[in-house]
Amino acid sequence: MKLEKKRGGMMEINLVPVTFEDKEVLTNLYQFYNYDFSLFTDQDVNQHGEFEVNIDYFWEGDHRWNPYLIEVSGNVAGFVVVLFENLDTDPDPTHVIYDFMILQKYRRTGIGTAAAIKTLDLFKEAKWKLAQMENNKSAIHSFLAKSS
Helix, strand or coil, X not given: CEEECCCCCEEEEEEEECCHHHHHHHHHHHHHHHHXXXXXXXXXXXCCCCCCCCXXXXXXXXXXXXXXXXXXXXXXXXXXXXXXCCCCCCCCCEEEEEEEEECHHHCXXXXXXXXXXXXXXXXXXXXXXXXXXXXXXXXXHHHHHHHC
């Protein structure tokens, strides 16, 4: 998918599956994600000034987890994690955008929307469930504004 830049040119948006070898990149991005969400989760950093992040389970044989880097013209702009929610009990599982983060630089440019559409297009025939934290009023307001 391509988006027009505000000052001309095109931005290429891609979803790149995160391999175990790229785990550190995703772990680092989760620091920003947890920072943004600390307002809603009340999570604190540890004694090293870091949020506790453990995403090893994405690669430990649990095929329900599908992490992707969101790249814009070759630069990492965020990530999305798709969970096949009930894969262990249903051959046609419900798909959930479990985590989704766009770096500040890329927000309010259409990149988040384009990345979300690309994510839904990865699994076109899937059943999807959309949700957000109940106390994240801005996400709820944004979702309701776009769906009306």
